[in-house]
Amino acid sequence: MRKRSPNLAVYTVILGISTLGTVSVHAQPPPTPPTVAPSAVPDRQIESGRLLLTGGVSNVEGAGGGGLATWALITGYGTRDSIGVNVHGTYVRLTDYDLTTEGFAFGLYNRLEISYAHQDFNTLRIGALLGVGRGFTFSQEILGAKLRVYGDAIYDQDSYFPQIAVGAQYKVSNKNNIVKAVGAKSSAGIDFYVAATKLYLNESLLVDATLRMTRANELGILGFGGPRSNEYRPQFEGSIAYLLTKSIAIGAEYRTKSSNLGFTKESDWKDIFIAWAPTKNVSVTLAYVDLGTIATRKNQRGVYLSAQLGF
Numbered sequence: 001m002r003k004r005s006p007n008l009a010v011y012t013v014i015l016g017i018s019t020l021g022t023v024s025v026h027a028q029p030p031p032t033p034p035t036v037a038p039s040a041v042p043d044r045q046i047e048s049g050r051l052l053l054t055g056g057v058s059n060v061e062g063a064g065g066g067g068l069a070t071w072a073l074i075t076g077y078g079t080r081d082s083i084g085v086n087v088h089g090t091y092v093r094l095t096d097y098d099l100t101t102e103g104f105a106f107g108l109y110n111r112l113e114i115s116y117a118h119q120d121f122n123t124l125r126i127g128a129l130l131g132v133g134r135g136f137t138f139s140q141e142i143l144g145a146k147l148r149v150y151g152d153a154i155y156d157q158d159s160y161f162p163q164i165a166v167g168a169q170y171k172v173s174n175k176n177n178i179v180k181a182v183g184a185k186s187s188a189g190i191d192f193y194v195a196a197t198k199l200y201l202n203e204s205l206l207v208d209a210t211l212r213m214t215r216a217n218e219l220g221i222l223g224f225g226g227p228r229s230n231e232y233r234p235q236f237e238g239s240i241a242y243l244l245t246k247s248i249a250i251g252a253e254y255r256t257k258s259s260n261l262g263f264t265k266e267s268d269w270k271d272i273f274i275a276w277a278p279t280k281n282v283s284v285t286l287a288y289v290d291l292g293t294i295a296t297r298k299n300q301r302g303v304y305l306s307a308q309l310g311f
Helices: 126-130 176-181
Strands: 083-093 098-108 112-122 137-150 163-173 188-200 205-214 233-243 248-255 269-279 282-290 301-310
Touching: none
Parallel strands: none
Antiparallel strands: 083 098, 083 301, 098 112, 112 137, 137 163, 163 188, 188 205, 205 233, 233 248, 248 269, 269 282, 282 301
């Protein structure tokens, strides 16, 4: 593979940061800033705070990461001395359903992330066949928190170890009676996860692996637990992204899901995507998603479109 200048943008891809300084020496000519090897930093200027998309994009649950997966990176552009903020909107059009998500998130001192997302899952014409009514919509609120506990994916390029974060998401469905009628044990629950994200700037590559402990049915939209299981079980989320240019990235994701409900199978989710970042304040992601079977309807595939504004 031809080595290129390590610019990182993302839906999933990220840029490094370098700090230039000067050192005063008595009775010597004015010093010049130390040089930095081209392989260590991208060949673009720092605009403010962290570089372009160093917090990822907002995923379908509102956390900083990819479209389906949660990363260890803290959202926004706040450094250790400042706060980053973003807002996002996502639309997923499937064969028989659609899903919309909107929300916001704060990245506090590149250490703590607080996020909120509202989801609407519209059954469209299939709602009548499911007995809930045409166009019936399930809604869910998600409040999340993520804490970086080890490493720094931007600065620790020489380390063999990734940045690691732990997090939790409290989720509650607004259709308590309906989700219990289809077999869920409750309409509210908490997911816990640990995420590890590693950047390979010289290779223009980002790799993430996340382990989530959850009882959620379809992210929690259909409640939590069921006749098959009401226990927390581990699920995997993974992302890989490659930078084509300094503003365009491609990649893929995979997310495993449990099947707690008795009336329907729950499939693993996957996508392939392209992300474009015209500026550090704007990112747009387009993906092809395959979500398998949802509420008895097979082959739920379609288009994922998301936009994020932040700083």
